[in-house]
Each structure stands twice: as C-alpha cells, then as structure tokens.
Amino acid sequence: MGKRSLGVDVLTAARQRIARVFDDFPRIYVSFSGGKDSGVMLELVADEARRRGRRIGVLFVDLEAQYRLTIDYVAEAYERHADVIEPYWVALPLNLRNAVSQFEPQWMCWDPGRRADWVRDPHPSSITDEEFFPFFRRRMEFEEFVPEFGHWYGGGKLTACFVGIRTAESLNRWRTIASGRKRPFEGLQWTTWIKGGPTYNIYPIYDWATEDIWTYYARERRPYNRLYDRMHQAGLTIHQARICQPYGDDQRKGLWLYHVIEPETWARVVARVNGANQGALYAREAGNILGRIKVTRPDGITWEEFAHRLLESMPLPLADHYKDKIAVFLRWYQVRGYPDGVIPDEDVIAKGKPSWARICKVLLRNDYWCKGLTFSPPKSSPGAYEKYKKLMTKRRAQWQLI
Structure with a gap:
C-alpha cells in the first residue's frame, strides 16, 4: 500500500480530522506521555477545545522512573491548558516490563511496599488513591489500564481518545493505521475501535514525519519537553530521541542516557530496579544489549x-x-x-x-x-x-x- 497525497499539508489535515472528531464525539480525552508527538497532539486538541468552548480529559500515566525534565514539562502543560482540560495524572502501582534482569523480569512502579526506594515522590497533582478508579487493581498492566480508563471516562457515551502515534515510527504503528481487520469509526482509517465500549483511538498525526513535529513547535512557538535538547547534546539524532519507561524490551537501549542527562535521577534508577546498571553498560558499549542483533554459542555444543x-x-x-x-x-x-x-x-x-x-x-x-x-x-x-x-x-x- 503506497502513500497517497491528500492535497493539503499535514497540519491542515490533522486539524480537519480533529474538528471532525469534535463534531461527532461527546467525550474526548488525550493520552499524554510528555513526549514530542503526544505534546503536539495535546496542543492541537486543546486549541480545538478552546475554539468550541469545550473541556477535554488529559491522561498522563506516571511510571515513576522518569526524567525530572519530563515531569516538569507535563506539569507546565497541565497548568497552561487548565482552562480547557480535566487533568488525570495517574501514579498508581502498575506492572511494567523489566528487560534488563532475569531475577526481576517485571517491576511495579509506585510499589507501596518499597516507598523508600521510589525514584521520586509523586507529583502533588497525582492520583495515588487505589480506590479512585472503580476498575483499578494493583499490578494491572499499563496496556490494560489505558483502555479501561477510556471506558470509565466515557461513561457509556461515544468517546474519542487522541493518541499521538505516527506511521513513520515503526512497522507496528503503520499496521495500526493500515489494518484491514480493525473496526474504524465510520470508515475513517485513522481511527480504531477499542473493545469493551463505544471508545475509539484517534490518530490525527499518523502521517507526520519527525521533521513535521519539530517544525510545528518552531513555527507555532509552543513549549516542548526540554529533555530532547539534552538528548541532542548527548549525540542522538531527532529520529533516535524517544521518551518512555526505561526498562522495557525496546526502551532499555536508552538507559545509558540517564546518567549523562540527569545523574541524580540515574542514582535512584539504579537502586530501584535490578539490572539497570548492567543494561546501561551493555547498551552503550555494544548497542546490542542481551543479544539484540547477533548471538553466538560456545564452541563444541549445539x-x-x-x-x-x-x-x-x-x-x-x-x-x-x-x-x-x-x-x-x-x-x-x-x-x-x-x-x-x-x-x-x-x-x-x-x-x-x-x-x-x-x-x-x-x-x-x-x-x-x-x-x-x-x-x-x-x-x-x-x-x-x-x-x-x-x-x-x-x-x-x-x-x-x-
């Protein structure tokens, strides 16, 4: 399936898609990670909400072991858009993948039993009460919590969750858009129905390139996560710089950045999760942590x-x-x-x-x-x-x- 021009620039197309969703959906929220893509997503959706005099939900799932610069940016974004958002800053004990240790293959952020070891304290605006959401249970998977939140937030009404993913990022993200098996909203390929309720994920910037993201921030003069500046100074290209929880299967290769960018955070990260230091050393020296590219076997055995x-x-x-x-x-x-x-x-x-x-x-x-x-x-x-x-x-x- 090749690319087909729509005859408009990607910013205009995204705004048109967002406006269409506001026409049709009574409940709308943004899934916000503090990264560059979800940051653009929040800005565009907040602009449309402001024009229409509507309020939108904003969900940020705080995974504890995150950069201070990311937390500062999220707090600033919540404050700047306070006139149009219903903020949900979640800091609850969720199960996450730990790909840098065989002795602790999973870890739980905000583990109540390890409070003294937390990388940092929750933000004052955080939801830390495990009874706040009726669907929540301790050790839920992150991937399970997010759709459950959408169904809860929608309250049975047609609900749109804006997600800032782009097909240029990976094959899996391209498949998310191009899949012929999914159930889109009224035939719109940049939407996907979420099983369990009248909730749809919306991907209005799916066709943006990385260059488009940074062009938007520059031309529109919008604040962005200054962590990307530090990543650039550390030698990463704009295509390599990504923000996510540090210990996952794909994310572990960026562990070494912690002690370069925020040494004080790195000290807490090492103490928090088994294998963090080993993961950082191998990712930096070989770029090939735990056999990602090439593996060899000892001589003399099959x-x-x-x-x-x-x-x-x-x-x-x-x-x-x-x-x-x-x-x-x-x-x-x-x-x-x-x-x-x-x-x-x-x-x-x-x-x-x-x-x-x-x-x-x-x-x-x-x-x-x-x-x-x-x-x-x-x-x-x-x-x-x-x-x-x-x-x-x-x-x-x-x-x-x-």
Missing part, C-alpha cells in the same frame, strides 16, 4: 544444548516461564511437519523458520514474552497467569516437550 544450559542458569520460575513458551513453539511445528518436535539446530536465524538458534536468541535477549517466537504479551486479568501455568503443566506432560 544450539539446542546451549538453550538448555541457558535455561538451567536462570531462576527456576523464569526458566519455567520460558519452557512453557518453548513447549508451545515446538508443539506448533510438531503438528506442522516436524515430528516429535525435532526442529533444525541451524546457525542462521531466519524469521518464520523454527530453529534452536532462534530460541537461544530469545533467551539471550531476555525476551520475556518471546516476541521473537511470534508470541504476544497476554492481556492480564485476575488469576489468568496462574490458570495458564496450571494448563501448561498438563500440556507439557502430555506433549513431553522441554
């Missing part, structure tokens, strides 16, 4: 033997988690042309083809949800993982795999 050695070196709960995933992976190919689950060993790691080398890469990357084996993170619900573990214990015994 990839399959190497995989078993890696599993034996892990904490037992983590090793068992990986064995469940690998068993499903082997079973998939066992009934599709690889009898007895015997897959190739292979030194060449090819996408879409089974091999023990591919399994080793997942283990070395600390790819907790095994995305490299085509798995997706599960949607969390109370007791779901425990039920899954019981089911997998029975299946592994039945399949006799791993």
Whole structure:
C-alpha cells in the first residue's frame, strides 16, 4: 500500500480530522506521555477545545522512573491548558516490563511496599488513591489500564481518545493505521475501535514525519519537553530521541542516557530496579544489549544444548516461564511437519523458520514474552497467569516437550 497525497499539508489535515472528531464525539480525552508527538497532539486538541468552548480529559500515566525534565514539562502543560482540560495524572502501582534482569523480569512502579526506594515522590497533582478508579487493581498492566480508563471516562457515551502515534515510527504503528481487520469509526482509517465500549483511538498525526513535529513547535512557538535538547547534546539524532519507561524490551537501549542527562535521577534508577546498571553498560558499549542483533554459542555444543544450559542458569520460575513458551513453539511445528518436535539446530536465524538458534536468541535477549517466537504479551486479568501455568503443566506432560 503506497502513500497517497491528500492535497493539503499535514497540519491542515490533522486539524480537519480533529474538528471532525469534535463534531461527532461527546467525550474526548488525550493520552499524554510528555513526549514530542503526544505534546503536539495535546496542543492541537486543546486549541480545538478552546475554539468550541469545550473541556477535554488529559491522561498522563506516571511510571515513576522518569526524567525530572519530563515531569516538569507535563506539569507546565497541565497548568497552561487548565482552562480547557480535566487533568488525570495517574501514579498508581502498575506492572511494567523489566528487560534488563532475569531475577526481576517485571517491576511495579509506585510499589507501596518499597516507598523508600521510589525514584521520586509523586507529583502533588497525582492520583495515588487505589480506590479512585472503580476498575483499578494493583499490578494491572499499563496496556490494560489505558483502555479501561477510556471506558470509565466515557461513561457509556461515544468517546474519542487522541493518541499521538505516527506511521513513520515503526512497522507496528503503520499496521495500526493500515489494518484491514480493525473496526474504524465510520470508515475513517485513522481511527480504531477499542473493545469493551463505544471508545475509539484517534490518530490525527499518523502521517507526520519527525521533521513535521519539530517544525510545528518552531513555527507555532509552543513549549516542548526540554529533555530532547539534552538528548541532542548527548549525540542522538531527532529520529533516535524517544521518551518512555526505561526498562522495557525496546526502551532499555536508552538507559545509558540517564546518567549523562540527569545523574541524580540515574542514582535512584539504579537502586530501584535490578539490572539497570548492567543494561546501561551493555547498551552503550555494544548497542546490542542481551543479544539484540547477533548471538553466538560456545564452541563444541549445539544450539539446542546451549538453550538448555541457558535455561538451567536462570531462576527456576523464569526458566519455567520460558519452557512453557518453548513447549508451545515446538508443539506448533510438531503438528506442522516436524515430528516429535525435532526442529533444525541451524546457525542462521531466519524469521518464520523454527530453529534452536532462534530460541537461544530469545533467551539471550531476555525476551520475556518471546516476541521473537511470534508470541504476544497476554492481556492480564485476575488469576489468568496462574490458570495458564496450571494448563501448561498438563500440556507439557502430555506433549513431553522441554
């Protein structure tokens, strides 16, 4: 699917899309991260709300281990748009991925039991009461909290959640827009229905380039997160600079920036989550933390033997988690042309083809949800993982795999 010109510049197109949403949706809010894209999104939606004399919700999920500059920018944005926004600054204990440690593969921001170790105190405007939202439960996944918030905020009415994603950022974001399987609002491809209620994600700047984002800030003279200036000074290009929680699978490669940009924050980050310092060192020295690009095995053993050695070196709960995933992976190919689950060993790691080398890469990357084996993170619900573990214990015994 190629690009097709609309005959207008991207700013005009975005404003037209936003105006259309204001015409049709009684409830509107912005998902705000403090980054450059969601910052543009907030500015554009706030402008339209001001023109129409309407109020909009603004959701910022504070993940604790964030730059002080980001928190300062979010606070300034909330204050500057106070005339048109209903602010929701959330600082609640959510489960997040920790891709830099096998001993703590997940961590909980704002963990009440580790208050003394928090990277910083919550902002005074934060929602810290776990009873504030009727749908909230401790250790919810971030990806679960956000849509639940949308349904709650909408109160059963047609609700629009403006999200500042752009197709130029990644293939997955392009798929979000281009998918033919999703349910858009009235055929508008830059919208996506969110299962569970009359709520839609809206992506009005999906066709903006990174250069368009910074052109907007310069021409419109709008404030932006000054963290990007520090990232530029640290040597990053405008295409490399991104803001998100630091310990995720993709985000860990930027960990080293913390002790360059905000040393005082870095000291707290290291103390807060296992593996942060190791992750920063390897990301900076090799750009290849935990086997992201190329992996090698010891001489004299096969990839399959190497995989078993890696599993034996892990904490037992983590090793068992990986064995469940690998068993499903082997079973998939066992009934599709690889009898007895015997897959190739292979030194060449090819996408879409089974091999023990591919399994080793997942283990070395600390790819907790095994995305490299085509798995997706599960949607969390109370007791779901425990039920899954019981089911997998029975299946592994039945399949006799791993």
